[in-house]
Amino acid sequence: MRGDKMIKVIIVDDEAPIRAWIISLLKKLPEYFDCCGEARNGREALKLIEKAKPELILTDIRMVDMDGLQLLEAVKADDGQIDVVILSNYDDFSYARTSFMNGAVEYLLKSELNMERLVQLHNKLIAARNTAYGNRLRQTAKNDFMYVLLKGKELSREEILELVKNYDVKLMDGVVASVMIFIPEQTDVDRVISKVETALIYERIENLNMFLLVHPQRLVLIFNVLHNSFMFQNYIYNEYVQLLFQAIELPMGISEILYGIANLQKAVRQSNSALYTQINSDGKSISICKYDLSSSTENQWKYQKMEKLYGGMREQIARRDGEGFAQKLEQFLVMAGGRRDFYPVQTDRMLERLLLEMELQTGEEADSTEKSNWKIEELDFQKVREMLEAAGKRFELAAQNTSPAVKGVIGYVEAHYATIVSMQEIAEKLNYNTDYLYRVFKMEMGVSFVNYLTQLRMAHGAEMLVDTEWDIAMIAEKVGYGSGSYFSQKFREIYGETPMNWRKRHRNISG
Incomplete structure (x- = not known):
């Protein structure tokens, strides 16, 4: 990284207009990016990398003659210091997950790419590279790994083994334990990590892996405890935790020591639960909280x-x-x-x-x-x-x-929002005059019946976007629309973003 914090970048995409558009965005940000080349596919990009020596690659995911994921794998195998961002037209979690597992720093939709997003990307890369902890955690702090353990389903032994292998986490299939450290805002994270590393001189604590999570900021440690005697395993673990606490003086949550890598998820969740108890307790003292x-x-x-x-x-x-x-x-x-x-x-x-x-x-x-x-x-x-x-x-x-008449309309609409045709239908069911219901509804609700019905349908649609895997066409049908595009149009009018953006933002992807 150069001293002026400009990042050298190459663009890889099989469509010339897309490359030209991205380059035009980068040229508007000369203090952030230096575009030093473009390529039509992964194979051309590998040749360009040797010549241009970029620090960042923005690559499409689907290309002939070496696609973006193959390029990512080749780059990481040859030079792990080059950052790779996957650009795609596909809002598909499987693509994103594969990209992150193979070492991509971001997975961005082309539809969301703009100057503001590029500046955010630049700042993220600079922050990661300009700190020692960013370098030390680059390979092990793949947050997807820890989020799967914390927030995902309960994993089988085979699934945990596969996860550990995919993320190249170094652990033996023996005694495992987890420590979670709360890092308050304004705390020097690099200094905390240095102290954790210093405490590693303690014997029989092996294969320490560190992960940095946010909201709240936590440093997660998972490791093996090496000793054949259960009594001494506990003694070693307790001594190490005490030494660690004396070094960092921050709230800590710790798990039990558990035998077998199959219990890794259990250990992580125990330390998380223990830390939660510690940082949300009424007491102001900083201490170690064991899983209870x-x-x-x-x-x-x-x-x-x-x-x-x-x-x-x-x-x-x-x-x-x-x-x-x-x-x-x-x-x-x-x-x-x-x-x-x-x-x-x-x-x-x-x-x-x-x-x-x-x-x-x-x-x-x-x-x-x-x-x-x-x-x-x-x-x-x-x-x-x-x-x-x-x-x-x-x-x-x-x-x-609210009058009984309007409450009756609200109740009927809630139960039949997907099939209602008009207010006349409701008036007939409730034995009211249609014009009267229109007037009293607008007067008491402050919104017309049509707008109310639309907003209610969108509210149910928003919930389905988060809670189901249905596509837009299916959700549109479920809430009473025959067209997915019309549903998307109305959704954006009401919520200010597309249905897919809403789904992505509200899915459980943070720790």
């Missing part, structure tokens, strides 16, 4: 209680029933505040759904321009709390002033 089955059970019970409360509030919103809603919302927000830092994706999904559903019931007209200006995961919790409290007050007030 009772505390894990308590945390699980608290989460189940939060899920039940969340489900109950959504049912009340759907019925426009405001009785006791403010107290329930306050209780939920207290729980969410304690859980969001540790499980941001799931918690933010709950918070955003509640907010959107309350806005739907209070006549907040969807405005994609305004909506696209913020994403809930980018807001601090105090701001999110204020937004939900304000929406809750509007919802309670609206619920108090």
Whole structure:
């Protein structure tokens, strides 16, 4: 990397207009990138690499005569210092997962590529290369590996062995343990890692692997404990943990020592649970927190209680029933505040759904321009709390002033939103005059019936995007539209982003 922090880059794509477009973007960022060549496929790119000596390769994934994944594999086998970014038209998790497993630093959709995204990519690469910890963790801190262990399904022994092999994680099939270290903001991560490495002089701790996770920032250690005696294994492990704690003086969560690589996922989840207990405790002391089955059970019970409360509030919103809603919302927000830092994706999904559903019931007209200006995961919790409290007050007030006729319409629409043809259908079912229902609905809801039905369908569609694997056409049909393209158009008008972007953003991909 040169001192001026400009990155030398080559473009690899089999379509000349695409190469020209990407090069035009790079030329608008001369302080960030120096485009030193282009190639039509992976084979041409390998020859260009020898001549141009790039630091970064932006490559298409599908090309004849050596595709992007084959190029990635060849580059990493020959020179692991060149960063590779996969560019694709395909929002396919299998492609992304294969890319990351083979060493790509990013997988970007061409439709999302712009100057702002390129600057973000530049800053990410500079941050990683300009710090010692970025270099030391480059090969082992493949976060996908740790996220699969933490957030994925329960893996079999064979699946764990395959995962370890695919990510080149060095572990013996013997006694394994995990330590998770909480790293507060503004803490020098490089200094923490140096201290961890210093503690490695301790005998019989072998095959240490380090992973750096975010939200919250944690350094995860997994390793083998070498000794034939179970008593001495515990002694060695406890001594090492004490030595490590004295060196770093940061909150730590530790697992039991477990026999066999099949228990690797269990060890990691135990240390994660123990750290969660430590950093969310009322006490201010910094200590080592060992995994405790009772505390894990308590945390699980608290989460189940939060899920039940969340489900109950959504049912009340759907019925426009405001009785006791403010107290329930306050209780939920207290729980969410304690859980969001540790499980941001799931918690933010709950918070955003509640907010959107309350806005739907209070006549907040969807405005994609305004909506696209913020994403809930980018807001601090105090701001999110204020937004939900304000929406809750509007919802309670609206619920108090809702007539039986409008509540009847809301209930019927919720049950039949995918098949309703017109307000006349509802009026006939509920024995009301159609014109009367139109007027009173608009007056009390603050939104026309047609717009309300559209927003409700989009809300259900948004939920299906996250909770199912259905394609856009199937979801469109499920919510009452015959055209996937029309569904996508209306979805973007309401939420300010495409359905696939919504799915990608709300899927559980962070730790």
